[in-house]
Amino acid sequence: MRPLEISKREEEYLEAMYILHKNKGVIRVKDIAKMMKVKPPSVVDALKKLAEKGLVEYEKYDRILLTEEGKRIAEETYSKHLLLTRFFTDILGIPPEIAEHDACQFEHYVSKITVERIREFAQFIQEECPYVLKQFLKGKLEEKGKE
Amino acid sequence: MRPLEISKREEEYLEAMYILHKNKGVIRVKDIAKMMKVKPPSVVDALKKLAEKGLVEYEKYDRILLTEEGKRIAEETYSKHLLLTRFFTDILGIPPEIAEHDACQFEHYVSKITVERIREFAQFIQEECPYVLKQFLKGKLEEKGKE
DNA sequence: AAACATTTTTTGGGTAGCCTAATCAGGTGA
DNA sequence: TCACCTGATTAGGCTACCCAAAAAATGTTT
The missing domain is CATH 1.10.10.10 (Winged helix-like DNA-binding domain superfamily/Winged helix DNA-binding domain)
Incomplete structure (x- = not known):
């Protein structure tokens, strides 16, 4: 096959x-x-x-x-979707709707390497220097009301 | 129009x-x-x-x-392309060919907000805390020829 | 069960984008 | 000039994906 x-x-x-x-x-x-x-x-x-x-x-x-194979592919895609959406909202401070939209397209094209690197980067920033992130996001998240 | x-x-x-x-x-x-x-x-x-x-x-x-309009659209797209490629290589440490590939697709879908936010984020990190970035990229940039 | 409502499927057709093979236009050397 | 070569174009056809309208199956109500 x-x-x-x-x-x-x-x-x-x-x-x-x-x-x-x-x-x-x-x-x-x-x-x-x-x-x-x-x-x-x-x-x-x-x-x-x-x-x-x-x-x-x-x-x-x-x-x-x-089928099993269909499910495997769907899960793989969906996990990229979740990761990208989280990256856009939590690291870049993009509004959820926009983050969703962008992730929904990119997930089908993004390479494995980039996905993995985004995962590592998000983890690194959030764990090693959360204050840097906080500083960047200051004033960005509250454009949609409260944090 | x-x-x-x-x-x-x-x-x-x-x-x-x-x-x-x-x-x-x-x-x-x-x-x-x-x-x-x-x-x-x-x-x-x-x-x-x-x-x-x-x-x-x-x-x-x-x-x-x-035409003028065609050029305007092309320039707009191309600037997204450059920005995304630089983000992937300089911030995430993705190999140039992969960065190129990913940017080449994403540039057509990414929203203005996300582009702008990526620009701001890259600038923020590079100017305000270059050492954090250096730390993250340590050991990542030289991994060439792996998959 | 009959009548009605909803959902699914078929039929037939449209557009975008790509291809191969054949043809056409323009430049170049004999 | 003419034969040749390259690049551009047309002709015809393919696949993917979508739709409206009609038909078929299923679900629901009485």
Whole structure:
């Protein structure tokens, strides 16, 4: 079995399904469509392709599940998402909505090395010199009310 | 101002043309193709669309130029590119090729706020506590040829 | 169970972006 | 001048991703 190609968009679908499963237990076409900001027919298209690639268990009108491999990819992507979002909010002081938006795109492109380095950097700053961070963030976080 | 929509890919074409113009003075289809890693016909397609949107001056077999608006967009994108690349290399200690790769994607998605905040953060760290940075980067910059 | 409501799927079609192969334009050397 | 070479363009076609409208299945209510 050769290395299957997965597009950025498919990665997003997997991530959406993963989050739905985690939060609601059930994965429905309607909800995927809402999260992905597309219409249901587009979701069905995506599901068929992902099923062919062995990333999703899908039979029409039946329940939708991620396979082990699909789940692995989704988790990997989602963990990048969380890390990037935290970095943007906690280190750079970006408002949550913007941080979310930026992370949501970058997570699909960022290299492993950069992810790891961001993790190390955030940890280093927060543990070794939290006061430096506090000083930088002063006046930045409260633009949205309170800290 | 028309409500023209510009795709990420078109932004990349503009940026490539901007860099070619800056470095070689002339913008040729062949060189754009090489930079964009596509074949010449794809470049011609892109040029036609960009010309329709008023971002490029293009008449077939004639010289290619960015319009003022095209140049403005390209410069804006390119400045994000430079900033992100510098951030990845100088603050996070990412190897140049990886930094380039990551910046090259993120530049098309990153919000203005995040760009500005990254600029401020880099400046803050480098000016106010360069020793902290030095400490973090110790041992990271020389790890070349690893994956 | 029948009627209605909701969800999912199919059908048919559209756009963006890329390609190969063939053709066209312009410069250059015999 | 003409034959050749390179670069640019057109023609035709492909895949990914999206949509609206209609049809099919499922869920719900009475």
